[in-house]
Amino acid sequence: MPRTPSENERIRRATTEQILKTAMTLFCEKGYYSTSIDDVAKQAQISKGLLYHYFKGKEDLLAALVDLRINDVLVVMNAAVAKTTPSEQIQHIIEGALEDVSRQPEVFRFYLNLFTQPRLDPVVAKYSQKLMDEQARQFEIQTDMFVRLGVAEPRQRSLYFSSTLQGIMLMFSTYPNSFPLEKLKAQAIAEFCNNK
Amino acid sequence: MPRTPSENERIRRATTEQILKTAMTLFCEKGYYSTSIDDVAKQAQISKGLLYHYFKGKEDLLAALVDLRINDVLVVMNAAVAKTTPSEQIQHIIEGALEDVSRQPEVFRFYLNLFTQPRLDPVVAKYSQKLMDEQARQFEIQTDMFVRLGVAEPRQRSLYFSSTLQGIMLMFSTYPNSFPLEKLKAQAIAEFCNNK
Amino acid sequence: MPRTPSENERIRRATTEQILKTAMTLFCEKGYYSTSIDDVAKQAQISKGLLYHYFKGKEDLLAALVDLRINDVLVVMNAAVAKTTPSEQIQHIIEGALEDVSRQPEVFRFYLNLFTQPRLDPVVAKYSQKLMDEQARQFEIQTDMFVRLGVAEPRQRSLYFSSTLQGIMLMFSTYPNSFPLEKLKAQAIAEFCNNK
Amino acid sequence: MPRTPSENERIRRATTEQILKTAMTLFCEKGYYSTSIDDVAKQAQISKGLLYHYFKGKEDLLAALVDLRINDVLVVMNAAVAKTTPSEQIQHIIEGALEDVSRQPEVFRFYLNLFTQPRLDPVVAKYSQKLMDEQARQFEIQTDMFVRLGVAEPRQRSLYFSSTLQGIMLMFSTYPNSFPLEKLKAQAIAEFCNNK
DNA sequence: TATGAATGAGTGTTCATTCAT
DNA sequence: TATGAATGAACACTCATTCAT
Numbered sequence: 001m002p003r004t005p006s007e008n009e010r011i012r013r014a015t016t017e018q019i020l021k022t023a024m025t026l027f028c029e030k031g032y033y034s035t036s037i038d039d040v041a042k043q044a045q046i047s048k049g050l051l052y053h054y055f056k057g058k059e060d061l062l063a064a065l066v067d068l069r070i071n072d073v074l075v076v077m078n079a080a081v082a083k084t085t086p087s088e089q090i091q092h093i094i095e096g097a098l099e100d101v102s103r104q105p106e107v108f109r110f111y112l113n114l115f116t117q118p119r120l121d122p123v124v125a126k127y128s129q130k131l132m133d134e135q136a137r138q139f140e141i142q143t144d145m146f147v148r149l150g151v152a153e154p155r156q157r158s159l160y161f162s163s164t165l166q167g168i169m170l171m172f173s174t175y176p177n178s179f180p181l182e183k184l185k186a187q188a189i190a191e192f193c194n195n196k
Numbered sequence: 197m198p199r200t201p202s203e204n205e206r207i208r209r210a211t212t213e214q215i216l217k218t219a220m221t222l223f224c225e226k227g228y229y230s231t232s233i234d235d236v237a238k239q240a241q242i243s244k245g246l247l248y249h250y251f252k253g254k255e256d257l258l259a260a261l262v263d264l265r266i267n268d269v270l271v272v273m274n275a276a277v278a279k280t281t282p283s284e285q286i287q288h289i290i291e292g293a294l295e296d297v298s299r300q301p302e303v304f305r306f307y308l309n310l311f312t313q314p315r316l317d318p319v320v321a322k323y324s325q326k327l328m329d330e331q332a333r334q335f336e337i338q339t340d341m342f343v344r345l346g347v348a349e350p351r352q353r354s355l356y357f358s359s360t361l362q363g364i365m366l367m368f369s370t371y372p373n374s375f376p377l378e379k380l381k382a383q384a385i386a387e388f389c390n391n392k
Numbered sequence: 393m394p395r396t397p398s399e400n401e402r403i404r405r406a407t408t409e410q411i412l413k414t415a416m417t418l419f420c421e422k423g424y425y426s427t428s429i430d431d432v433a434k435q436a437q438i439s440k441g442l443l444y445h446y447f448k449g450k451e452d453l454l455a456a457l458v459d460l461r462i463n464d465v466l467v468v469m470n471a472a473v474a475k476t477t478p479s480e481q482i483q484h485i486i487e488g489a490l491e492d493v494s495r496q497p498e499v500f501r502f503y504l505n506l507f508t509q510p511r512l513d514p515v516v517a518k519y520s521q522k523l524m525d526e527q528a529r530q531f532e533i534q535t536d537m538f539v540r541l542g543v544a545e546p547r548q549r550s551l552y553f554s555s556t557l558q559g560i561m562l563m564f565s566t567y568p569n570s571f572p573l574e575k576l577k578a579q580a581i582a583e584f585c586n587n588k
Numbered sequence: 589m590p591r592t593p594s595e596n597e598r599i600r601r602a603t604t605e606q607i608l609k610t611a612m613t614l615f616c617e618k619g620y621y622s623t624s625i626d627d628v629a630k631q632a633q634i635s636k637g638l639l640y641h642y643f644k645g646k647e648d649l650l651a652a653l654v655d656l657r658i659n660d661v662l663v664v665m666n667a668a669v670a671k672t673t674p675s676e677q678i679q680h681i682i683e684g685a686l687e688d689v690s691r692q693p694e695v696f697r698f699y700l701n702l703f704t705q706p707r708l709d710p711v712v713a714k715y716s717q718k719l720m721d722e723q724a725r726q727f728e729i730q731t732d733m734f735v736r737l738g739v740a741e742p743r744q745r746s747l748y749f750s751s752t753l754q755g756i757m758l759m760f761s762t763y764p765n766s767f768p769l770e771k772l773k774a775q776a777i778a779e780f781c782n783n784k
Numbered sequence: 785t786a787t788g789a790a791t792g793a794g795t796g797t798t799c800a801t802t803c804a805t
Numbered sequence: 806t807a808t809g810a811a812t813g814a815a816c817a818c819t820c821a822t823t824c825a826t
Contacts, residue, residue, distance in 0.1 A: 011806075031317040033229040037800060047394075047808045049803085058800065106314070113312040115370070116305050121227040132370060156376060159367065160383055164356075167363020171355065174311070174328060183352055184359065198635075198787030199826050207789070233817060243791045248818065394808030395805050403810065423709040425621040429796060439812045441799080450796065498706070505704035507762070508697050513619040524762060548768060551759065552752075552775055559755020563747065566703070566720060572744060579748055599785075625821060635787045637824085646821065791823075802812075 016054055019044050020068070023061045028106040031113070032062060032124065059123055062114075066127045069111050070134045072100065077138055086148040091193045093142065094165060098185050101169045105176040108169060150195050161192050212250050215240050216264070219257045224302040227309070228258060228320060255319055258310075262323045265307050266330050268296065273334050282344040287389045289338065290361060294381050297365045301372040304365060346391050357388050408446050411436050412460070415453045420498040423505070424454060424516060451515055454506075458519045461503050462526050464492065469530050478541040483585045485534065486557060490577050493561045497568040500561060542587050553584050604642055607632050608656070611649045616694040619701070620650060620712065647711055650702075654715045657699050658722045660688065665726055674736040679781045681730065682753060686773050689757045693764040696757060738783050749780050 022044035026035040037058055041048045055061050076096030083089045101108040115135075117128040139162060146154035146161070168188065172179045199207075218240035222231040233254055237244045251257050272292030279285045297304040311331075313324040335358060342350035342357070364384065368375040395403075414436035418427040429450055433440040447453050468488030475481045493500040507527075509520040531554060538546035538553070560580065564571040610632040614623040625646055629636045643649050664684030671677045689696040703723075705716040727750060734742035734749070756776065760767045 008806075015806090027314070029314055029316045031314040031320070034314075034317050034319070036798080048801090049809065050807050052801070053806070109312050110314060113309060113314070116309040116312060116366075118223070118225055118227040118230075118302070118306060118309070120225045121230050123230070124227070136371075156379055156383070159375070160360075160364075160380055163363035163367045163380065164360045165363065166366055167359035167361065168356075170312075170362055170366060171359045175332075179355070180352060184356055187352070187356055198785095199789085201787095203826085204788065211789085232815080234815095244818085245792065245820080246790050249789070254817065394806095395810085397808090399805080400809065407810085419706070421706055421708045423706040423712070426706075426709050426711070428794080430794095440797085441813065442811050444797065444799095445810070501704050502706060505701060505706070508701040508704060508758075510615070510617055510619040510622075510694070510698065510701070512617045513622050515622070516619070528763075548771055548775070551767070552756075552772055555755035555759045555772065556748075556752045557755065558758055559751035559753065560748075562704075562754050562758060563751045567724075571747070575744055576748055576751065579744070596785080603785090624819080636822090637788065638786055640822070641785070787826085789824085789826105791821105793820095795819080796817095798816075799814095800812105802810105804810085805808085 012054075015046065015050070019046070019051060019054055020061070020064055024065055024107065024110075027062075027065070028110045031110075032058075062124070062127055066111075066114070066130055069131070073134065073138065076100065077141060080145075081141065086145040087193045089145045090142075090149070090161070091189055094185060094188050094192070097165055097169060098172075098181060101172055102176075102181055105173040109173040112170060112173065157192075164188060164192075208250070211242065211246070215242070215247060215250055216257070216260055220261055220303065220306075223258075223261070224306045227306075228254075258320070258323055262307075262310070262326055265327070269330065269334065272296065273337060276341075277337065282341040283389045285341045286338075286345070286357070287385055290381060290384050290388070293361055293365060294368075294377060297368055298372075298377055301369040305369040308366060308369065353388075360384060360388075404446070407438065407442070411438070411443060411446055412453070412456055416457055416499065416502075419454075419457070420502045423502075424450075454516070454519055458503075458506070458522055461523070465526065465530065468492065469533060472537075473533065478537040479585045481537045482534075482541070482553070483581055486577060486580050486584070489557055489561060490564075490573060493564055494568075494573055497565040501565040504562060504565065549584075556580060556584075600642075603634065603638070607634070607639060607642055608649070608652055612653055612695065612698075615650075615653070616698045619698075650712070650715055654699075654702070654718055657719070661722065661726065664688065665729060668733075669729065674733040675781045677733045678730075678737070678749070679777055682773060682776050682780070685753055685757060686760075686769060689760055690764075690769055693761040697761040700758060700761065745780075752776060752779075 019040065023035075023040050026039055026043060029035075030039075037048060037051060040061070041051045044051070055064065076093065079096065080089045080092040083092055111131065114124065114128055115131050117124045119125055119128070121128070139158065142162070143155050143158040146158045151157045165188065168181075168184050172181050172184075215236065219231075219236050222235055222239060225231075226235075233244060233247060236257070237247045240247070251260070272289065275292065276285045276288040279288055307327065310320060310324055311327050313320045315321055315324070317324070335354065338358070339351050339354040342354045347353045361384065364377075364380050368377050368380075411432065415427075415432050418431055418435060421427075422431075429440060429443060432453070433443045436443070447456070468485065471488065472481045472484040475484055503523065506516065506520055507523050509516045511517055511520070513520070531550065534554070535547050535550040538550045543549045557580065560573075560576050564573050564576075607628065611623075611628050614627055614631060617623075618627075625636060625639065628649070629639045632639070643652065664681065667684065668677045668680040671680055699719065702712065702716055703719050705712045707713055707716070709716070727746065730750070731743050731746040734746045739745045753776065756769075756772050760769050760772075
């Protein structure tokens with residue numbers, strides 16, 4: 001007897017998630033190019049054919065993961081925007097971002113790696129660009145916060161802020177075991193969350 | 197009669213440089229994995245066989261480029277150390293690093309990409325690690341400067357400094373056309389080059 | 393619906409056999425080094441990729457063939473051991489070995505060629521050694537037969553027997569068209585199958 | 589000032605010998621296919637270009653070595669023919685052959701390997717054939733000795749003799765450290781050197 | 785005689801993707 | 806939905822040989 005449609009739907013969801021989780025893990029461990037579709041299918045305990053049933057190809061896996069990432073960033077940003085004072089908003093950005101990276105440094109590292117991919121890489125550049133575009137969008141919102149904070153040159157301040165925050169994330173994800181994340185977080189909050 | 201040894205030496209040097217330059221360009225444009233040895237040989241206008249006469253393989257090309265990069269970093273660091281006051285030293289690090297990245301943002305981007313490579317990538321991880329080790333070495337020297345500068349928590353300050361500087365370089369190499377590098381440089385110098 | 397596992401098993405078996413048969417033929421004709429994987433795939437009417445689906449590489453092909461050969465030798469030896477008198481046992485070794493070589497002289501020739509491969513050949517030596525080890529094992533069993541036959545110096549006699557038998561096989565596989573195998577077989581049986 | 593012609597001639601001879609010796613050593617160690625021209629030139633301490641000045645190519649090296657081998661065999665055979673009685677002649681063949689193989693088992697092994705090369709190997713078969721032809725020529729001479737010895741079926745006897753002798757050489761060159769060559773030599777002489 | 789830079793065809797191998805069932 | 810057999814283009818690398826000097 002055939003499965004019910006809802007049962008099918010449940011299976012689809014579970015399998016999709018399983019594949020994505022496996023792909024994320026392997027991409028983080030070995031990188032996109034050094035991970036084969038065979039690796040993913042084997043580790044996800046499904047057949048290669050089935051994987052292609054769920055995703056159009058290797059690139060499609062990457063696309064899905066990038067969308068997930070962008071969504072994560074958006075969640076933090078939206079929560080920040082919901083705060084009342086610009087000071088709280090910026091603080092939330094710092095805390096959200098560092099919370100993210102501290103939970104899964106390799107994941108952040110993977111996206112950062114993708115982000116820094118050469119511009120003409122025939123496969124990967126598209127997703128690198130997508131991440132950059134999204135970051136640019138976030139940047140505009142964040143700059144508004146600095147405007148409302150009343151700093152002298154808000155755009156420049158916002159850039160400096162982004163640089164510091166990205167730099168902390170980069171350093172932490174590089175040396176996750178020895179980097180005093182909390183202390184640097186405090187320092188960043190002290191520096192950026194009030195109009196000096 | 198054979199060529200004189202010095203003539204051979206000249207040829208070797210020129211061809212080696214030509215190959216490395218081409219490899220650097222292509223790796224920056226398309227990335228290590230998406231650049232084939234054929235691409236490099238063709239663009240360098242030599243035969244594939246000759247490339248293997250000069251380098252043991254694709255990986256050896258990468259190794260040579262990483263060594264060049266490490267040397268570049270060392271040059272800046274040594275010049276910084278040669279300065280008299282810690283304030284000047286730190287300023288030199290900032291200026292040297294940003295000078296580097298502003299001259300060839302794609303090159304920095306490439307090394308940053310390598311730097312953020314997943315830890316288990318079978319080929320590339322080794323060179324990623326090498327860059328990380330070198331950075332750690334630089335960090336110790338730099339921390340001494342902050343000690344001599346007399347700041348409260350020099351190690352933490354040095355980390356925060358590195359984060360900011362790396363962050364600026366990351367952001368600039370991402371948006372080289374719209375990033376006001378000079379202004380941010382000034383801001384960084386103002387923040388880190390004297391004992392507040 | 394996927395193929396049933398047993399159907400897959402059938403396909404695997406058939407294709408594996410097809411590949412091995414082709415490889416054996418080509419190796420016998422042109423030798424291991426002068427046969428390319430492309431040759432094997434083409435002649436076996438499969439794609440190169442599929443060959444690698446079944447065998448890890450060219451060397452693995454050779455390994456499989458060597459295992460087959462060792463098995464053939466074991467079959468003869470086991471049948472010999474099963475005979476009651478040592479005289480019959482030795483006769484069975486002679487007949488089994490010469491039967492083998494007369495059926496497929498080129499195959500024997502190929503294994504002999506492998507057997508005589510230089511000891512340091514980076515690829516092939518391993519299999520040469522494997523054949524030698526197996527022969528040494530057979531030799532011990534065979535020597536027991538001469539012990540039971542009651543000859544004066546059984547080990548030496550066993551060696552002389554092996555030498556003669558190997559020599560006949562070598563000569564026959566070299567000149568299969570003009571070598572009077574039956575006559576020499578009779579002569580060997582006459583010489584070795586009873587305690588003179 | 590130019591070298592004298594005779595000086596040049598001396599150099600030519602010495603270099604030729606040096607190359608051949610090196611090639612023989614390497615072919616014996618690693619086999620013809622696994623030895624590169626580069627290997628030979630490096631080990632012989634000359635440039636690749638010079639090697640091509642002395643030999644037309646890799647195949648030509650093999651050809652020269654095969655000629656040397658054939659000459660060695662001829663020397664033994666001629667000395668055998670010079671003996672007065674057929675019994676002494678056959679004894680000389682045994683002793684000469686076994687002396688050869690015992691002095692340099694790897695060299696014999698190499699030629700045996702060549703001898704057993706598949707018939708269609710595009711490069712090597714020609715030399716394999718040459719060795720076989722030469723052996724056939726020797727065989728005729730040797731058969732005459734058995735005729736003169738007065739055995740019943742001299743041709744068959746001669747074949748059986750060759751088989752035994754080749755077999756001993758094969759076995760010895762395979763296990764040079766544990767094979768009691770002298771004892772087997774005695775046994776062969778006892779068996780073949782008088783009209784039983 | 786002598787060198788080693790230079791070539792390019794050929795080889796083993798990988799892998800994303802398709803297809804028959 | 807699910808399997809894994811099958812494909813073929815692409816890739817890194819080797820090596821006998823040639824050539825300019």
